[in-house]
Amino acid sequence: MPDLTTLRDDTPGTHQVMHFNNAGAALQPSAVLNAVTAHLHNEALWGGYEAAALASAPLDAVYRSIARLLNAHPQEIAVVENATRAWDMAFYALPLQPGEVILTSSNEYVGNYIPYLQLQRQRGIEIQVLADDHNGQVSLSALAERLAQPGVALVSLPLLATDGGPLQPVREIGALCRAAGVTFLLDACQGVGQLPLDVREIGCHILTATSRKYLRGPRGMGFLYIEKGLCEQLEPPFLDLHAATLVGPAQFDIRSDARRFEAWECNVAAKLGLGAAVDYALEVDVERIWERIQQLAGYLRRELSGIAGVQGEDAGVCTSGIVTFTLDACSPLRVKQVLAQASKPINVSVTRGRTGPERVRASVHAYNTEAEIDALVAAVRGITAV
Template sequence: MNIEDLRAQTPGCARVTHLNNAGAALPPRQVIDAVDGHLRLESMIGGYEAAEQAEPALERFYDAVAGLIGADRDEIAYVENATRAWDMAFYAIPFVPGDRILTTSSEYASNAIPYLQVAARQDVRVDVVPDDRYGQISLEALEAELAKGDVRLVSINHIPTYNGLVNPAAEVGRLCRAANALFLLDACQSVGQLRVDVTEIGCDILSATGRKFLRGPRGTGFLYVRRPLVRTLEPPFLDLHSASWTAPDAYEIRDDARRFETWERFVAGQIGLGAAADLAVALGLDEIERRVTRLAARLRDDLAGRPGIKVLDRGERRSGIVTFTVDGHEAAGVKLALRERGVNVSVTHGSDQQFDPAAVSPAVRASVHYYNTNEELDRLVAALPA
């Protein structure tokens, strides 16, 4: 990768040191132009007419995302965000009383709350699998829980929103297949910074967002559902796109993943998300992963070497997310002080990680991407309050 060229294609790099990519990355010119171009077309000829003219680009989205994660195009749905993509799949699973859902201690609130809702409605049990010594989901404990039976679903995050680790998704997939349990992977923090291949991982369902490491438009996301599973899942709501009204008293649901879509959507966003997926593949997913991992490791080392800073990250394998605290300073205050110096970071909150007793709250979260530089990491460290 030519980092200078990539930064030149990212207008925000000239204005800010952006280390909040786990929140929303800076979009590249290819995505900006794709979205802006379609919005301008809508303004000139009308929204419906523009969508008809953009049909090839809309269809390209399915090929682009399928190529990004090693899927087939009929296994991909365009959804307005990762949360809604995840919800559409989760609430389609036909739970029955006595079923168990297994998850990890680092699960995020937007997923944990639906577990609890379904548990209360349908007499389903939610069990949190303990961590291993690295802080990620324990494969030994997961295997033991699966052996107890009644597990309908194993649902975990690939990368938590905090603490830096990468969960061993492929190993989880192997255990799920052996136990005939469904595997739902929340990949909103991994797609775009790691090579994510659904065949290698063995997940049945995967949800992801556009705005984070994929560098797509905000308000976009996608859902992958393994082809043999699609027809067994009835979405929680339907419209004239996801189903056909075949008679006054009958309808027929689509037989591909687009049964999880709705007709009305952010058309320019879908085109932009396809452009973002194409860019990631063109740059090379392995190369992206190597650079992100290397930058994050350097930042952890630099932070750990400074007095008064505690790096909180765990995991045998670590991601581009770096979390830390600064002695004597609230995380929110650190975030604001850095922003005044032109450095963007975020804050993590323990209320979003109720399953994890080891979660430190609040904490500063810096998240690197391939367009960041060593000089920007130095700028962050130098700008931290003493």
Template sequence: MNADPAGVGQLGDRAGTVDVARERAQTVGVRSAHHLNAAGAALPPVAVVDEVVAHLRREEHEGGYEAAAAVAGRIEELYAAAARVVCAAPEEIALADSATTGLRVIVDALRLNGSSRLLVSRSTYVSHALHLLSLAADTGAELVVIPSGADGAVDLERLERLLTGGPRDVVCVAHVPTSSGLVEPVREIGALTRRSGAAYLLDATQSVGQLRVDVGEIGCDALVTTGRKFLRAPRGTGFAYVRGAFLERLVPVAPDVRGAVWTGAREWSLSPTARRLETWESSVAGRLGLRTALHQLLERGIDVTGAYLASTANVLRQGLAAIGGVTVRDPASSASGIVTFTVDGLEAEAVSRRLAKRDVRTVSVPASHGQWDLGWRGVPSVVRASVHVYNDDSDVAALLDAVAEIARGAVQR
């Protein structure tokens, strides 16, 4: 295998204080494939898997409720760890089974009506977009897709003109989209929403775990993220942040015994914390795995992690751009660990399948997952490669060599 397929240098001098060899030793999946799909579901560390399996074994012997009671203190530690990751307070954290669920519960709790205005970024993920489109159709709320600037990000001047002032405006932005390596200017958006009084909801599914996220600096009222992606936690886990003062606006459509108390025949009271948005049933084993994953991230360092991922992704972009017949589809300013590209003459799904046959794991993202982004750009689909701290030079070389071979084959057909 070519040690430096694109002449862009090795990752060793870019690793900073990430001990990539140690991360690989703690990640079983790197032994069988070049896994470049952290934005879909990252490879979990051994410690996370061990935590999950151990609790399932405990449930096997003691019963689910009994096992949950025994680890209640460790679940409380999960709230504190999640709060540390996004620079919030533990009472501002709610646990969920996914970012999609967390965002849906928050938006529904706003009780939108015909006077509401939804201002959404082009980077909005399909599940959130479909929910908002459905709500707009049902309630009569106005839905406006915020125009993008030349760099592909939210056009801040246009957003400022769209804001009417007051809480009727609800701004929804994806920090990093599923369809490119773009990073939205979330702090600048926060400054605009604070001045106007609009609500600001941030989908941080693809950013928490790889980028520094400080909800105070960003100025968002609520944030959601998932466990399985850059946090390297089990599937079916996630959490939300809700700013304390904003919580008063949220009245859950379906109160649950976890976040509410039935106080009389027709009365109930809601939890004064973000837990009013939670439901009783959950995977305790999965949440223990999330706790372990968050602790590992905090120990490694978020800034260090983000720097390594951005640097590795940049090496990939440079290498892909040097291959004939390959087009990098990320905006030029992309600074995340997500890389998207296309190969002339081949559908993205076909490219991803051919890469998989070479033990290189990527995913194809169709325009149906991002109509306001890929559809708007006229790109039917992209191949998405996304890196993490367990990826090294061998993974970069494997992807670039395989893509070059596939691109040559497409030209020769």
């Protein structure tokens, strides 16, 4: 991994703010900024279609880069407008039938839970929330017991909740799903770019992720991995002339690869920016990024634990770079506002899970420094002293 000075020099925003909102949208490296702006410049000079044609080779390379990041095949990757669209396109394509069961976790993202409820109303599916073990992770014994019973069609959960908490034991979950012949859909929005992800090791059939969070790409871009054998069985909820070909007056053929889940029109500049973000993460080395994030998050948790009136809210065998906490005497929103007013602004966010209370979320990345954490901790200490 490049040294910290290089990482920060590659990240112009570090000179403007102390950014602890990487779980929302991380600071982009210059490589991403350059890729996006260069293409927008070409669109302005040559036209949108013409600029895209000139970028055909780099656009194809985006799929190879994402596949390398996940240990997948390029034909198993679709690039779409955002992670929500990626998740929706896969989920709504699944042929879930009345009475079939979706198993999810207690920390499922609200944006995913709403589609469960919609299909419960439309198709009569059932939703069952798996119990947590004593560490706050999905109970593997509860999952195994339920999979041994009939009716389960899908296991769908986030690798890591938007409000932090433990990393789920996804390899063990994947193995149980494979053994039971049940599809496993993994929402990896908070994981991609933060820690190494290998879809072959995990055993998931579908994985969705975003560009803007730990991967450090542009907003409005996400991607979908779908295992080749499953992809060929699923018809996307809607099609266009990119996803399918008209072969007769009343006949069309759907393309065989994961790009059947894409649309013809897309933000080409953002797509190239996503590719640049993936290439940058691979160059830096995601394994080393993960080591650095764990070090910084551990340091932040220890420092916050020494402040009276501050409660750490994270649990689990393995925690991530998302650090959540509350203050006895100040609301999370007020904490965010006060930190943003520092002489060098400190960016945090307010988060809330599907069932829990609001929390302050301070999410670290490899380009953050111990000195920035010290400044954040001192500012929180100052809030508690008022």
